Amino acid sequence: MQTLFPSHGHDAKKPSPGFDGESSDNWQRIKEALRQMLPEADFQQSIEPLKSRVVSDSEIVLTFPDMSSYQKVLNSYMDQLDYCKATLGLPVLLRFEIEGAGSTEVDADPLDLDFTALNETPQAPAGYPEPDGAFPSDQREASNIVARALTLQSQLNAEYTFQTFVNGPSNQFAHASCLAVADAPGQTYNPLFLYGGTGLGKTHLLHAVGNKVLKTKSNAVITYITSERFMNELIYCLRFNKMWDFRRKYRNCDVLLVDDIQFISGKERTQEEFFHTFNALYEAKKQIVVTSDIFPQDIPDIEDRLRNRFQWGLIADIQPPDIEHRVAILMNKAEKQGMILQSAVAEYIATHAKGNIRVLEGALRRVIAFAALQGRPINVQLASEILQDVLVDKNSDSNISIEAIQKIVAEHFKIKVSDLKSKKRQRALSFPRQIAMFLARVRTQSSFPEIGTFFGGKDHTTVMHAVKKIEKDRKKDLELKAQLEAIERKLDVIS
Structure with a gap:
């Protein structure tokens, strides 16, 4: 596993300036491992000329004869260096400097690779053998070693598979x-x-x-x-x-x-x-x-x-799941927890738990937990008692007014509320007006004549046409869908 964010400070171990030591045994071990990994010509040209200097037990300075040799190792052999350090179990920091550069030190400080994250013994990245085996004579997939090392401790959730995903019309x-x-x-x-x-x-x-x-x-x-x-x-x-x-x-x-x-x-x-x-x-x-x-x-x-x-x-x-899809999701979640959920209970929760799947899961967990704690069977009566204060249908008891919807829609399209109420027919105004009428109908359950009065006294047939048009177009127009979802999220915040 690649440690991009060490838990300790970056400069936890600073070198002791001015300390010169013998050629490090650790570096000799790394060199021998590199010799077995690289073609002999490459090893003699790029690795053998390097001079080593011990700074401390955990730090070695490597001196390059010139900048081109430094660039060659940096670009071609850093993966192999990291791999050798890991497989040999050497927690040493390699610092680089260029010969003749005076006190200027090139600090490559390569990211440490911890191959023991999942196992007691190091595992080689793909393309290389286990530590106790012979190294290959050529470089295989060298550019991918760091990325492959990351997969040794996968960030993927093993429970999230296509088999556990409940498929339905909405998805x-x-x-x-x-x-x-x-x-x-x-x-x-x-x-x-x-x-x-x-x-x-x-x-x-x-x-x-x-x-x-x-x-x-x-x-x-x-x-x-x-x-x-x-x-x-x-x-x-x-x-x-x-x-x-x-x-x-x-x-x-x-x-x-x-x-x-x-x-x-x-x-x-x-x-x-x-x-x-x-x-x-x-x-x-x-x-x-x-x-x-x-x-x-x-x-x-x-x-x-x-x-x-x-x-x-x-x-x-x-899209948000429909009632049948929500019932199927609930049944599936209950089955995973070893519970047999009656279809009537699932339908009750699905009907009253509007919104996303997390709301459904939360409601189901609440019902199961209360049933277990109170020793009661899971039925509709229990679900209604437990969830009566939790599941609130926004449409049936909404705090959103038509004026609030008009304001949010106007802000979203960067127009004035008065434009929504005007008789202007430009698409830049008529399109937001139709969306506002549609949302007023969906979110407030107001009648068509009532909605018309809030839009400059529009006839109820105009409102009906707007609602039907948006309802029809959103099924095939991805951009319209996105517009509606963005506005509805803003409405959810204030509701």
Whole structure:
């Protein structure tokens, strides 16, 4: 496992200045291991000329004859150095300097690789034998060693698979897209962009792709990361001059899975680095899968070149599940916990637990916990008692007014509320007006004539036409879907 964020301070062990020692036994052991890994000509040219100087028991300075030899080792043999240190069990820090550079010290400080994260004995990265075996005579997949080391302790959740995902009409397209990508990574739908509201299963599908690829190709490099951690690692590597390691990690994987990409909004340096990472992987025909709560066009403060790349491949949305789908999800979750849930109880919870899947899971856990603590059977009566103060149907008891909806819609489209009430027919105004009428009908259950009075006295037939049009178009217009979801999330905040 690659330790990008040490728990102790970066400069915990500083060298003792001015201390010269004999040639280190540790360095001799590393050299012997390198000799067995590299072609003899390469070893004699690049490794043998290096001079070593002991600074402390845990630190060695290597001196290069010139800058070109330093660059050669830095670019070609750092993976092998890291591997030898790990397999020999040598927790030493290698510092580099150039001969004739005076007191100037080149501190490469390579990232330590801990291959014992999952096992008592070190395991070799793909392409190399176990430590007690003979090293290969050539360099196999040298550029991927660091990235492959990461898979020894996978960041994937083993429980998130396609088998445990409850497929339904609301997520069928996204499920099929992810399955196609997992079967042929980098060949179809690259990149794959999944978007939908919170708690609808995007992360589950993301992990399912990685798990399926690993199942069919065990030595594949699967890198799962949240956009927040991508940004934090970038900051760390910029601070400690480890960008070479950062790029090796993210540009040498077979599948890159990025969760919640919308959080790079406004982060210019992170966007730039992700842009170059995207390009490197795309050109190498490596699979990229990205999730977001927002449609690409609606992610604010993001570079157009990156926004365009998100739309190069396939965009698949996940909608909130309908009543039958929610019942199926509840039955599946209950079965996993060893419970047999009556269909009537599942239907009661599914009917009253509006919203995302996490709301459903929370309601189910609450019912199961109370039943176990009180020793009562799980039935509709128990569910209604326990959940009466928890599950509230927003539509039946909503605090949202039509005026509030008009304000949110106007802000979203950067127009005035008075424009929504006017008789102007320009599309820039009529389209937001129709959306506001549709949301007023859905979120407040007001009658068509009542809604019409709030829009400058519009006739009820005008409101009916607007509601039907938006209802019909949102099923096939991805951009309209995204607009509605973005506005509804804002309405949920104030409700």
